[in-house]
Amino acid sequence: MTDLYCPVIHGGLSINLKTNGEIRYNHCCLRSDFNFSDNLKTDLFSSPSLESLRQFNKSNNWAAGCDTCRLNEQTQYQSFRTGMTSLIGKTPPLHGPTRLDLMFDINCNLACRICGPESSSLWMKHLKEHNINNTRNTPHRSRAEEMIKILSNIDFTDLKMVVFCGGETLLGTSYWKVAEYIASRNSNITLSFQTNGTQPILQKYYELIEKFDLVKLHISLDGTKDKFNYQRWPAEWNQVTENILEIKETAPVNTMFLVEETLSVMNILYQNELDSWLKKYFFENRLGDETTHTKHLAYKEFNLENITEEYYQLLKKRNLSSLVSKNWKENPKEIEFLVTKIKTFDKIRNQNFAKTFPEVAECYARYL
Secondary structure, three states: OOOOOOHHHHHEEEEEOOOOOOEEEEOOOOOOOOEEEOOOOOOHHHOHHHHHHHHHHOOOOOOOOOHHHHHHOOOOOOOHHHHHHHHHOOOOOOOOOOEEEEEOOOOOOOOOOOOOOOOOHHHHHHHHHOOOOOOOOOOOOOOHHHHHHHHOOOOOOOOOEEEEOOOOOOOOOHHHHHHHHHHHHOOOOEEEEEEOOOOOOOHHHHHHHHHOOEEEEEEEOOOOHHHHHHHOOOOOHHHHHHHHHHHHHHOOOOEEEEEEEEEOOOOHHHHHHHHHHHHHHOOEOOOOOEOEEEEEEOOHHHOOOOOOHHHHHHHHHOOOHHHOOOOOOOOHHHHHHHHHHHHHHHHHHOOOHHHHOHHHHHHOOOOO
């Protein structure tokens, strides 16, 4: 019987301030069913809702809302749960979180295909400029000061890791401001920045980086060259690679790298292209510490459930059909929605899905 113990359930705390006026929290950044608080002085880690979830996990059952890990564990790829179990293992009763995932500023210079206005100020602007319905109408603003107030009520004794989730975390000053606060309380941790790779690290932040045991850049790369440019619009592959290679050579020596690859209907057939580039150019930092390369499945409309029968047969031929759920069935309504979205933004951005991903487009010929 599989042991479903999850160190993120027992030691994780995800705080989401991306929606103005709300404080959302849970144990994990992958869950969408957040709890809510209206009090900046509350110790969110000790809330009854999270404690109840910890007790449920001890029964060795999947909790509702943990589908991302559950589905990943049906494939050959590591889930967030199994990855953190390998890293942390089982923990004794804790005074506070071992891992914090913090979201408080959606300022971003990209409007990636797999993302949306809930996590990107450019997406919000992009939709508004083209009169496309946007369910998120809240103006963007940083909530760094509110995050600091919330963190001031949380015990950092057991803290091992903080992950900044954007937006683009290296853009502007708000994430550096919170990093300074964290360092003042506990710098013996790993501080991670989720980044799209377009932004340099300014030298004025080097001293702050050096205060931490380790700073890790989680760089989102979902392909190379034109395939990258399509998915991570309006980023440009050459600029991004030049930037991250420059960071590799100049950032403080306690800087390490992790490449996060989201596997979707767009890039699942081409992942070997990124594998090859990483092995050749970005397999380690300048001290020889290995670059971690993680892969996880996309959700929303670009997930691997929204494939055609032709696509499924192609995945089967490439020994990739295990990435699709066993109960998969072609869903015309969802595929039509996906294709409509592809066509809409291809026209707006002067892109061409069929030219960029020819094998994939052929599988959607009945809908395109």
